[in-house]
Amino acid sequence: MANIQDLFGKPLTVVNIGLQTFAESVRAQGVEVVDVDFRPSPYDAPRLTRTRAGVDIEAANAEAVRRIASGKAVLIGLGIAREVIPGMRDKMILHAGPPITWERMCGPVRGAVIGACLYEGWARTSDEAAQLAASGALTFEPCHHHHAVGPMAGVVSPSMPVWIIENAAREASNCAFCTLNEGLGKVLRFGAFAPEVIEKLKWMATTLYPALDRAVRSIDGGVDIKNLIAQALYMGDECHNRNKAGTSLFLRAIAPALARTSEDRETIAKVVEFIDRNDHFFLNLSMPAAKALTEPAEGIQGSTIVTTMARNGTDFGIRIAGLPERWFVAPAGQVKGLYFPGFTEADANPDMGDSTITETAGFGGMAMAGAPAIVKFVGGVPQDALDATLEMYDICAAEHDTFLIPALNFRGAPLGIDVRRVVETGIAPRLNTGIAHKDPGVGQVGAGLLRAPMECFVAAFEAMRET
């Protein structure tokens, strides 16, 4: 008792672990409190070190992140979806996120499907398109089932041009695909399908696509997109919602070839203008690069590393390296963000798009510490961006050896989300994303931040325990 008297006789410094309210009541009495941000795991599970079959999970995960980090991502050309995407067929529409039926599709994905039907000439009006989509005559499949990714609605139809990104690393030989970024405003990926949306897609297919394809194919060895991502991370991009440096560097990389291979000077000017007017142009290159980099990790037995995080606007789904065919799905979350003038949270569709492949591959939200200016687009203050990256180290298996963050003294970005760590710490991956209007035909209304739903990770963890 004497000792306790002694203790309370001196000024106290209190360390408060967890619930904020305890700290506040102590602080109210003028006592200094150090807060430790601790959340108990939502899931009381023993540490998983081996699968039932005896596979060393730590070793499997090390191999998964090694493959992702050491991969290549080279733009080798463009192609028409039906001609280059494996398994793409007539009357097939690819979409972002896990599998979904027309009945369960959210407004903006429905809007993009309607737009694709008009673009393909399968329907003359939006009503006709909606009837066609509901009739069962179309096949809907996730981009991720076809080595592809798509931002927001992520809709790809057979005659759309796509980028082709090759990963020709030692043990890999895979390609990933993505449509070209349409720009800002009313665009298909945010669910718009007005005549000007379709008209712009046609221009992209007839002018932009051939010009870029000729330019890229004339560059010996292609364009190293992984290298451009690494450079852009030194320049304030995180290459998910800030792609201004990446867009600029890509233009530098292709402009000479574009000049030499284009038919006329006006085409060069138009193509350059199209790229220059859209600071998100590079997103549709950083995304398939991430897809190309992560695919070689799929199928590593026993690995609990996430290889896919994707949302269709209704569901959020993840897949892990050790169980590459299974989706672990939960309802898509609501984004907290900044809204364009005239729109509010009430207009927002839930979280949507395959762009979370960037976080999966070790950049995007993982590298926000290097992109302080992004908070002007997604909300918060630069310290939040720094904190986001620092927190992600707790749930990742490694630090990237190529994607570095100057502001953190060139520390590698967090790489390889381990579902075990997510479940143990209760820390879900942080995402930053665009926000679509919930109704078809409107488009983007803002951008913001959220976390992946914990249920997906708990389900994946459970599945690994049972394997």
Place this chain on the structure above:
Amino acid sequence: MANIQDLFGKPLTVVNIGLQTFAESVRAQGVEVVDVDFRPSPYDAPRLTRTRAGVDIEAANAEAVRRIASGKAVLIGLGIAREVIPGMRDKMILHAGPPITWERMCGPVRGAVIGACLYEGWARTSDEAAQLAASGALTFEPCHHHHAVGPMAGVVSPSMPVWIIENAAREASNCAFCTLNEGLGKVLRFGAFAPEVIEKLKWMATTLYPALDRAVRSIDGGVDIKNLIAQALYMGDECHNRNKAGTSLFLRAIAPALARTSEDRETIAKVVEFIDRNDHFFLNLSMPAAKALTEPAEGIQGSTIVTTMARNGTDFGIRIAGLPERWFVAPAGQVKGLYFPGFTEADANPDMGDSTITETAGFGGMAMAGAPAIVKFVGGVPQDALDATLEMYDICAAEHDTFLIPALNFRGAPLGIDVRRVVETGIAPRLNTGIAHKDPGVGQVGAGLLRAPMECFVAAFEAMRET
């Protein structure tokens, strides 16, 4: 006495002001020490608030920084030095820094003068050129006496093409001039004059210059360089020794016009390649922009704000707003930096060039906090870059309202070096710079950091007291 016993009976926390060694001896005894980095002023002077004539210095300085911050800097075209630079005459050579004679010129400035003589056809060999330069037949004047600035040797001869940057703000109507950046390696600005150096300058005059001039003049309203600087500061540049984002953004700004106004596709490709291969290309635009922005502050009676900092490789000189015609000069310092393979500090020429106009205008070294990746080029760690900016707030009169630093929560960069504050605090402006070989004809050997010499500021302060 009882009180003192009481004091030393409790655990002590010591605040040590100034000399590091005191702190270390206390710390060695296990006592917690908070260091305060304090240097006594080298100059024991009362605070100067009014000139002898009664002018309120604080108000004069506020007007100076207001003019600098509110200025414009628009690229309106290019021209040939003799045709566009006021006072430029035949057989005249402009150079960086304060006035200097051929006899006192350092090796690389002599090298650049020799190169200029060869370029102009005034001499056939380097010996002939040196004889001509020593003969008194040439006129040497500072760039700064002709509304111009030049990086490193800063040599401008009559037939060289120059950028024209206009400041058409409300109370200003001035233009600034700068040659085009030649790229890396053996280049005139670092004192090289080999045949390939002259050949490249000729290509720049005959191909690059007309193509860029046509492109720039076709753009309605010109190219807003101040705006590009502000954007580049969000993208990891500080626009003195890191200009990668600025170079990229400038290319984006002119590429469509370049495509539309060039004679053929190969010229477009060559011009774009030339820009793309040199991440410092934008330096020769950020420098004259800084010059255009700072000139309107010159001549504000009673202002102690620095309007020029410049080095000729022998002397370092400053000028202040209140005494715009007077140079305050001290020996140029030795740069601490990173050297290219094969070179050491023994090869280095002292500090050189007009590029410190960037720090004068509120970016460059002032904005290093936003450019953590620059340390890979100039040395140090990212924390040093952050500290450099934070320290500069102590000697500047204001914070810029347009040049913002995301990493400091979008705080404005330190703007307007006040010689009074420099003298009072003993903190000299920090600079980052390229390093030239001390011999003529060699070129760049590295890049690094240093401070401006305190003597210049003390002399300027003294002169203001006497005014």
